[in-house]
Amino acid sequence: MKRKGELPSNGESTKDSRMGNTSRKMEIEERESLVLWRKPIKTVDFFIRESFIKIVSLAKQISYYRKSLITVILVLICLFASLKINGPHLMIIEYIRKKTIWSAYWIGLGVLSSIGLGTGLHTFLLYLGPHIAAVTLAAYECGGLNFPEPPYPDDILCPDNVDQSWAVSIWNIMRKIHLEAIMWGAGTALGELPPYFMAKAARLSGHDPDDDDDDDGDLKEFEELQKKKRENPENMNMLEKAKIMIEELVNKVGFFGILVCASIPNPLFDLAGITCGHFLVPFWTFFGATLIGKAIIKMSLQTAFVIIAFSDVLIKNIMEILGIIPIFGNNLQDFLQRMLQMQRARLRRGNQSKLETGNSPIAVAFEIFVVTMVAYFIVSIINSFAQSYHKRIHRKKNGNKRNKDE
Numbered sequence: 097m098k099r100k101g102e103l104p105s106n107g108e109s110t111k112d113s114r115m116g117n118t119s120r121k122m123e124i125e126e127r128e129s130l131v132l133w134r135k136p137i138k139t140v141d142f143f144i145r146e147s148f149i150k151i152v153s154l155a156k157q158i159s160y161y162r163k164s165l166i167t168v169i170l171v172l173i174c175l176f177a178s179l180k181i182n183g184p185h186l187m188i189i190e191y192i193r194k195k196t197i198w199s200a201y202w203i204g205l206g207v208l209s210s211i212g213l214g215t216g217l218h219t220f221l222l223y224l225g226p227h228i229a230a231v232t233l234a235a236y237e238c239g240g241l242n243f244p245e246p247p248y249p250d251d252i253l254c255p256d257n258v259d260q261s262w263a264v265s266i267w268n269i270m271r272k273i274h275l276e277a278i279m280w281g282a283g284t285a286l287g288e289l290p291p292y293f294m295a296k297a298a299r300l301s302g303h304d305p306d307d308d309d310d311d312d313g314d315l316k317e318f319e320e321l322q323k324k325k326r327e328n329p330e331n332m333n334m335l336e337k338a339k340i341m342i343e344e345l346v347n348k349v350g351f352f353g354i355l356v357c358a359s360i361p362n363p364l365f366d367l368a369g370i371t372c373g374h375f376l377v378p379f380w381t382f383f384g385a386t387l388i389g390k391a392i393i394k395m396s397l398q399t400a401f402v403i404i405a406f407s408d409v410l411i412k413n414i415m416e417i418l419g420i421i422p423i424f425g426n427n428l429q430d431f432l433q434r435m436l437q438m439q440r441a442r443l444r445r446g447n448q449s450k451l452e453t454g455n456s457p458i459a460v461a462f463e464i465f466v467v468t469m470v471a472y473f474i475v476s477i478i479n480s481f482a483q484s485y486h487k488r489i490h491r492k493k494n495g496n497k498r499n500k501d502e
Contacts, residue, residue: 127483127487127490128483130142130482130483130486131482132475132479138482139482140482141482142481142482142483143478143479143481143485146482146484146485147481149485149488195275198275198279202224202276202283203280203282203283203286205219205283206219206280206281206282206283206285206287207284207286208287209283209284209287210283210284210285210288211287211290222466224280225402227249228269228276228399228402228406229402229405229406230252231252231269231272231273232402232403234254235264235269236264236408237254238255238258239254239263240258240262240264241262241272242255242258242259243272266403269403270399270400270403277396277399278392281395282387282390282391284391285383285386285391288369289383290369291373292382293373294370294373295369295370295371295372295373295374296374296376297373299374343371346368346371346372347371347375347377350377350381351381351385354377354381354382354385354386354389355385355388355389355393356389358390358394359388359389359390359394361394361397361398368386415429415432418432
């Protein structure tokens with residue numbers, strides 16, 4: 097029988113270590129099994145509990161900024177009241193309201209694209225890219241970009257008279273969609289902040305890399321990469337070496353290194369927020385470079401690429417190339433030609449054409465694809481919250497066990 101304060105023997109220590117590793121492995125397996133298609137009732141139950149905890153936590157954090165919150169509420173009440181009073185100010189307020197909602201929509205899509213919660217949800221391919229393509233096609237069909245607003249951007253109708261200041265050019269198309277592109281890019285920059293703050297807090301708090309209970313997936317991957325760099329650098333594959341190169345660039349060059357990495361579309365920037373947080377890079381150095389790189393430089397490159405890809409000249413060249421392909425070439429050419437004709441008809445005849453062409457195969461397929469992606473995204477959030485609650489209760493249980501042992 098072991099007395100109080102007596103240290104365990106080597107045999108007891110090894111036995112406890114094995115039991116601890118087995119228990120931790122079982123806990124991780126149980127956590128990973130908490131998904132809707134395996135344990136739907138328990139997963140939904142844990143999701144609701146975790147959501148409630150997060151809402152309460154958010155409410156407590158907001159309560160620390162009572163003065164700012166009251167100020168924002170008063171400003172919103174004043175704006176709402178001003179909408180009920182007739183006057184010349186209504187046009188300005190309505191314009192600001194529309195632009196604010198439109199900007200918030202694209203910022204939200206940018207954040208979702210950056211965070212993704214493990215789903216690979218990329219809202220540029222789902223929303224911004226098609227939006228830029230639609231404006232580009234409309235510009236070449238209408239001969240100008242002075243679409244009436246409203247209905248643009250909800251619907252694009254060719255204007256009766258073309259304004260020469262809005263003649264078709266890559267620069268003018270970029271001017272037309274600059275707000276959407278910049279706001280989406282700003283959203284992706286904001287999405288890099290949670291990993292940054294998480295890694296910074298872990299570094300400042302003396303985080304133990306061996307404690308699986310406290311590990312986030314990306315943070316754990318970063319720590320494993322650092323360990324492999326120290327112990328077995330010769331066994332690293334090309335992807336790991338590329339990630340280390342990005343990490344060294346960010347760490348040594350600082351602002352301009354982060355700016356270069358954020359400006360070039362690449363999948364290796366995923367760990368940049370964690371890298372900057374781990375090495376305690378100042379917030380404005382990290383966020384300033386990321387914002388400029390993603391919202392201005394990178395978005396300008398991506399926008400120009402989509403505009404060029406959907407330009408009138410390039411589409412004609414693609415049609416000619418499709419005709420050369422044996423067997424399927426003519427069918428593909430005819431199909432693309434019909435789709436372009438339907439698009440032109442919708443642009444020229446407005447809502448009447450929209451009713452005629454709204455059920456096209458491409459439109460239906462795209463809607464199904466978007467709904468599937470959004471549904472998968474929601475399911476991933478439910479699973480993630482349920483697993484977070486499971487981790488929370490086991491962390492609390494392990495903490496109570498340690499206190500009892502002491």
